[in-house]
Amino acid sequence: MIHFLNLKKLNQPFETAFEKKMKQFLEGGWYILGNEVKQFETDFATYCRTKHCTGVGNGLDALVLIFKAYVHLGKLNKGDEVIVPANTYIASILAVLQADLVPVLVEPRLETFNINPEEIEAKITSKTKAILPVHLYGQLAEMKAINEIAQKHNLLVIEDAAQAHGSQFSENEKAGNLSHAAGFSFYPGKNLGALGDAGAITTNDDALAEVLFSMRNYGSKVKYENEIIGVNSRLDELQAAFLNIKLKQLDSENEFRRSMAKRYLSEIKNDKIIMPSWDLSQNHVFHLFVIRTSNRTDLQNYLNENGIETMIHYPIPPHKQKAMECWNLLEFPITEKIHNEVLSIPLNSGLKASEIQHIITTLNNY
Numbered sequence: 205m206i207h208f209l210n211l212k213k214l215n216q217p218f219e220t221a222f223e224k225k226m227k228q229f230l231e232g233g234w235y236i237l238g239n240e241v242k243q244f245e246t247d248f249a250t251y252c253r254t255k256h257c258t259g260v261g262n263g264l265d266a267l268v269l270i271f272k273a274y275v276h277l278g279k280l281n282k283g284d285e286v287i288v289p290a291n292t293y294i295a296s297i298l299a300v301l302q303a304d305l306v307p308v309l310v311e312p313r314l315e316t317f318n319i320n321p322e323e324i325e326a327k328i329t330s331k332t333k334a335i336l337p338v339h340l341y342g343q344l345a346e347m348k349a350i351n352e353i354a355q356k357h358n359l360l361v362i363e364d365a366a367q368a369h370g371s372q373f374s375e376n377e378k379a380g381n382l383s384h385a386a387g388f389s390f391y392p393g394k395n396l397g398a399l400g401d402a403g404a405i406t407t408n409d410d411a412l413a414e415v416l417f418s419m420r421n422y423g424s425k426v427k428y429e430n431e432i433i434g435v436n437s438r439l440d441e442l443q444a445a446f447l448n449i450k451l452k453q454l455d456s457e458n459e460f461r462r463s464m465a466k467r468y469l470s471e472i473k474n475d476k477i478i479m480p481s482w483d484l485s486q487n488h489v490f491h492l493f494v495i496r497t498s499n500r501t502d503l504q505n506y507l508n509e510n511g512i513e514t515m516i517h518y519p520i521p522p523h524k525q526k527a528m529e530c531w532n533l534l535e536f537p538i539t540e541k542i543h544n545e546v547l548s549i550p551l552n553s554g555l556k557a558s559e560i561q562h563i564i565t566t567l568n569n570y
């Protein structure tokens with residue numbers, strides 16, 4: 205069976221380095237907010253070409269804390285509306301809700317799965333104060349158009365970059381520096397994945413970074429002195445140590461993913477399958493390779509019978525979730541079509557050449 209994602213295998217090349225680091229960690233005896241976190245924050249800010257990076261507990265908290273910090277700074281207020289893509293992973297929406305803000309859903313483009321800038325302005329009201337584009341599946345959202353709309357209406361832009369580490373328009377225009385602030389997740393399955401939960405925020409906004417730095421740690425910069433109402437969401441020292449090792453390989457991981465995606469795009473030819481659209485530039489890091497088909501159950505069963513595990517990202521759109529009952533009667537036809545048709549096929553650096561060939565041949569024979 206070709207598994208969709210074998211994390212043990214993906215982390216195998218790092219095992220010796222992890223073990224060495226673990227030994228140092230035990231000898232050092234410093235477990236919370238130490239040098240590994242500081243190192244990661246410095247290196248990840250450099251990597252993203254931002255002034256600041258704040259390590260936090262996970263990707264959801266990264267987004268929640270950005271919103272809460274902007275509320276603290278008075279740039280957002282309780283009840284303000286935040287525009288989000290209707291087909292995003294639920295975390296983007298939960299982040300808005302957790303900061304007492306109101307998510308407003310906007311349809312994506314069917315071709316790119318990313319928020320359609322042409323649909324945004326119709327949803328802007330006097331209460332709209334921010335846009336949260338999501339670089340879904342690893343492909344950058346249309347940030348130029350989004351930032352123009354934001355400027356015109358004086359809105360904040362916050363990137364959900366949880367799936368897009370290293371995705372770039374150019375060397376200096378990368379996921380994480382295309383907006384006021386960005387949230388990253390290092391959940392184990394992400395392109396840069398820890399061995400547990402971890403997240404970070406990048407920004408060029410000095411005032412925001414200062415608030416975030418203490419907000420993630422009980423609102424405290426000096427121990428037992430609480431300046432603001434904070435939370436406990438620190439990047440774990442040991443996870444930071446693992447991430448410091450893996451960050452060095454992120455570009456080559458992304459390059460491998462892009463080259464594999466290029467193979468899929470040029471070699472998979474089947475009228476029953478719609479391939480993802482991509483301009484072959486570096487604006488995509490293929491966190492997921494997502495195809496569409498009108499008879500998904502049939503294709504998924506066929507692939508399974510041929511030893512290929514697939515996943516659906518995501519089977520139920522946020523507005524149809526039980527947790528979002530107040531939205532259940534809303535209609536988003538493009539979003540619903542996407543959720544009915546998408547299927548993610550294996551794409552990662554743990555796959556062998558023979559496995560990649562088997563995936564291509566099997567899809568062509570469908």
Ligand SMILES: *Cc1c(COP(=O)(O)O)cnc(C)c1O
Pocket residue numbers: 262263264265292293295296338364366367388389390391401402403
């Ligand atoms: C993974 C993910 C998150 C949340 O990250 P966690 O680390 O799991 O909290 C947020 N948004 C998107 C789009 C994600 O894929």
